[in-house]
Amino acid sequence: MKKQAKLIWAALCAAGITLLSGCTNYSKMMHEQPGEYISLAQENTADAVVKGALADEYEIFKAAAENGTAAFEFEAEGIKFSGDYFINSKSIEAAANFNMAGSDDSSAGCTVYADKTAALLGINGNSGNHVYSITYNTIADKLATSVFAPESGSKYAMSQEEYNAITEQFKQVTAAIEGGESAAEENPYAKIITDYLETHPPVVTEKTDADINGETVKANILTYDIPGEDVKMLASQLADEVIAELMKEETFAEYYTAEDLKASVNEVMDRIETCNLKVEYFVNAKTHVMMKEDVSFIITVDGETAEAYIRTNYGADPAKTDKGQFAAGLIADGEEMSITADTTRGENVSDMVISMTQSGETTELAKLTFEESDDGAYTITASIKELEAEAKITGTVTSEKDTFTATVDRISLSEGSAEVSYLPKGVLTVTKGGKKPELTAEKEFFDITEEELDTLAENIEADFGAVLNSAANDSVVGGMINYVEESKIASANANAKACYVSVTTTLTQIAIKDKTVDGSYAEGEGAALTIGSETYDQSDYLGSDFNGYYYGTVDGESYMVNYMLWSEEPIPDEYKKPLTADEQEELANQGIIIGCYPIG
Numbered sequence: 113m114k115k116q117a118k119l120i121w122a123a124l125c126a127a128g129i130t131l132l133s134g135c136t137n138y139s140k141m142m143h144e145q146p147g148e149y150i151s152l153a154q155e156n157t158a159d160a161v162v163k164g165a166l167a168d169e170y171e172i173f174k175a176a177a178e179n180g181t182a183a184f185e186f187e188a189e190g191i192k193f194s195g196d197y198f199i200n201s202k203s204i205e206a207a208a209n210f211n212m213a214g215s216d217d218s219s220a221g222c223t224v225y226a227d228k229t230a231a232l233l234g235i236n237g238n239s240g241n242h243v244y245s246i247t248y249n250t251i252a253d254k255l256a257t258s259v260f261a262p263e264s265g266s267k268y269a270m271s272q273e274e275y276n277a278i279t280e281q282f283k284q285v286t287a288a289i290e291g292g293e294s295a296a297e298e299n300p301y302a303k304i305i306t307d308y309l310e311t312h313p314p315v316v317t318e319k320t321d322a323d324i325n326g327e328t329v330k331a332n333i334l335t336y337d338i339p340g341e342d343v344k345m346l347a348s349q350l351a352d353e354v355i356a357e358l359m360k361e362e363t364f365a366e367y368y369t370a371e372d373l374k375a376s377v378n379e380v381m382d383r384i385e386t387c388n389l390k391v392e393y394f395v396n397a398k399t400h401v402m403m404k405e406d407v408s409f410i411i412t413v414d415g416e417t418a419e420a421y422i423r424t425n426y427g428a429d430p431a432k433t434d435k436g437q438f439a440a441g442l443i444a445d446g447e448e449m450s451i452t453a454d455t456t457r458g459e460n461v462s463d464m465v466i467s468m469t470q471s472g473e474t475t476e477l478a479k480l481t482f483e484e485s486d487d488g489a490y491t492i493t494a495s496i497k498e499l500e501a502e503a504k505i506t507g508t509v510t511s512e513k514d515t516f517t518a519t520v521d522r523i524s525l526s527e528g529s530a531e532v533s534y535l536p537k538g539v540l541t542v543t544k545g546g547k548k549p550e551l552t553a554e555k556e557f558f559d560i561t562e563e564e565l566d567t568l569a570e571n572i573e574a575d576f577g578a579v580l581n582s583a584a585n586d587s588v589v590g591g592m593i594n595y596v597e598e599s600k601i602a603s604a605n606a607n608a609k610a611c612y613v614s615v616t617t618t619l620t621q622i623a624i625k626d627k628t629v630d631g632s633y634a635e636g637e638g639a640a641l642t643i644g645s646e647t648y649d650q651s652d653y654l655g656s657d658f659n660g661y662y663y664g665t666v667d668g669e670s671y672m673v674n675y676m677l678w679s680e681e682p683i684p685d686e687y688k689k690p691l692t693a694d695e696q697e698e699l700a701n702q703g704i705i706i707g708c709y710p711i712g
Contacts, residue, residue: 138332138400139318146314146334147306150402153395157402160431169509172516172542178202181546186520186538190215191579198546204228207549211236214582220575225551232551235568237575242568244560245553251282254558259565266562271657273361300353308346309336319397324404324428325435330397340387351377366652387411401430418444434458447471460484484509501527507538514544601696604678604707611662612676612709614653615641619671629668634676637661663688678707 142149163170176182176199183196195210204227211221223234223243234243247254255275259266262275270278314334322331338346355373359365387410394404407422422440427433434457441450449470456463463481467474476497484490488508495502504526507519520538524531560568615634618641622629631644638659639651643666650658663683664676675690677683683706687699690712699706 142316142318142332142334146316147309149395150334150393153393153400153402156400157426157430160399160401160429161426163431169511169516172511172514172544175514175544176516176542179546180542180544182540182542184538184540186536188534188536190582198548200546200548205548209549212576212579214579216578216582218575218578218582220572220579223549223551225549232553233557234549234551235572237571238578239571239575242571243551243553244555244557246557248282250556251558252279254556255279255282258558259560259562260558268562268565269657271655301350304346304349304353308342312336312338312342314391314393322394322403324394325425325433327428329403329428331403332395332397332400334393334395336389336391338389338391340384343387343389344381344384348377348381383413385412385415386417396428399429402426403428403430416444418442441469451477460486499527501525516542600705601700601707604705605709605711606707607660608662608676608678608707608709610654610658611636611678612664612673614650615643615664615666615676616673617653618643618648618650619666619673623671629666629671631666632668633663633665634673635661635663675712676709679705 138149141152162173179200179202181196181198183194185192185194187193192213193211194213195208197209198207199205205225206227207223207225209221209223211219213219218238220237222236223232225232225234229249230245230247232243232245234241236242255261255278258264259268260270260275262269262272314336317333317335319330320333321328322333324331351374355370355377358368358373359370390406390408392404392406393402394406395401396403403426405422405424408419409421410417410419412418420440420442423437424439425437427436430436436455437452439450439452441448447470449468451466451468454465454467456465461481461483463479465476466478467476469475478494478496481493482490483493488510490507490509492505493502494504502525504524505520505522507521509516509518511517518540520536520540522533522535524533526532619629629643630646631642634641634643636642636650639649639654639656641648641650660678660680661682662676662678665674666672667674677688677691687704687706690710691699691706691708692712695712696706696708
């Protein structure tokens with residue numbers, strides 16, 4: 113009876129698809145709106161791939177993507193993580209919630225909700241719950257009077273460039289939400305390409321025989337064949353936009369002019385003897401799914417010809433095909449080098465093999481395998497052959513009428529004969545439908561004062577820190593803390609390098625002016641640098657909002673910097689020396705972060 117019901121359901125679905133397909137005049141769209149036809153074919157392919165891979169779960173995921181909830185929870189060494197994501201595409205609402213709970217009743221979390229008019233940001237934990245709103249149509253006015261405005265005098269004030277960039281982003285988002293010009297349409301780079309493709313439509317070949325994985329299939333082929341003159345024209349227009357953006361940066365414009373940069377671009381263009389860009393789309397003429405996409409760029413420079421290509425093969429029927437391939441390669445000097453990802457799908461086992469081919473020899477780089485048994489148990493294995501490393505995830509998947517559930521029962525990592533594994537107790541649940549969170553904002557985020565923002569930052573640090581500290585001795589959390597410390601050291605090293613470059617540039621200017629360096633060390637705070645008895649403004653190199661303390665020694669005869677340190681706090685005399693990575697780590701364990709460049 114179940115089998116008969118499935119057959120009836122399949123027949124109804126097929127009839128529905130046929131009726132829906134009849135509602136679209138694909139031939140007319142292909143000729144009059146080729147870009148939309150290609151996008152539709154790509155969407156149909158993605159839909160078919162998901163349907164073929166998920167089978168019974170497809171309808172749940174499809175419905176949940178329009179109006180549904182995805183929730184997760186797992187435990188790692190004493191810390192419980194949980195969260196959920198809600199979406200309703202019809203009413204244009206979305207929400208995300210994330211929470212952490214420690215073994216000592218400590219907790220921390222955040223919530224984000226957005227609709228067509230505003231976004232709500234919620235922070236919750238042991239220190240209390242706080243919700244702030246951001247109303248789209250008042251962002252510009254609120255931001256101009258906020259603690260983030262460049263002239264606010266607040267320690268949270270942005271640089272003018274940062275402020276301009278974020279204001280522009282908010283304008284584009286607001287315009288898109290209100291149904292105005294979208295961010296993509298306002299993007300000058302996308303507009304150049306779009307305008308060209310609209311006036312240079314592809315050559316369309318309807319219902320012709322095409323070879324797809326050895327199978328002859330009726331295909332609609334859309335071919336963009338862009339000649340060298342047009343490629344150069346497009347490259348030149350795109351370069352003009354890039355140059356215009358670069359010239360907005362004051363520090364960049366101080367050393368370069370738009371004319372010099374354009375001359376450099378033209379010099380490169382002049383060296384190109386011939387070039388051609390060809391893009392072919394192979395669409396199944398019956399089902400209108402994308403079967404193949406081929407991109408080829410051939411260029412000749414100084415008598416040498418090279419070809420770069422990207423080839424994607426989804427198969428004649430992506431929902432049922434058992435093979436697919438993505439390949440990217442370069443052919444030059446008679447040799448070909450490529451990276452390929454080959455997918456193979458069986459009844460219970462599917463895999464992807466990533467390999468590299470060079471000088472006729474193919475080497476497997478990595479392999480991803482998914483195995484599922486009839487009772488819902490699955491295993492995902494990722495391996496890197498050269499390193500003899502493997503990661504494995506095991507669990508179960510189940511589907512009911514409106515709900516899909518997946519568990520992660522064990523995660524293991526191995527390298528050679530060594531193996532580490534743990535039980536995360538993870539669960540992912542996808543459900544049709546759902547409810548948005550009930551949040552009430554206490555105030556507009558951009559109305560927040562500097563003191564309130566200080567308190568908020570302290571509460572967030574205290575809440576999340578308490579959760580992490582509750583399991584600081586656990587292996588996983590300890591690794592997370594080590595990762596955070598390493599990230600802080602890397603950031604400090606980047607600041608030290610910026611100071612090294614800045615001071616080197618200053619010494620170069622001193623040398624050009626044939627002046628003497630009257631000190632053996634350089635130190636500074638923010639943008640103010642002192643070398644000997646002289647003070648130099650570094651805001652052109654570091655930015656006026658640069659902060660922290662830096663110190664290093666210099667060679668007055670060679671006008672060179674020996675090393676440079678950076679820290680958020682004043683650097684004690686005992687640490688004013690080139691630091692090794694081990695020394696930095698030891699200091700970090702004591703809560704002292706000092707960056708160094710170059711590393712001692």
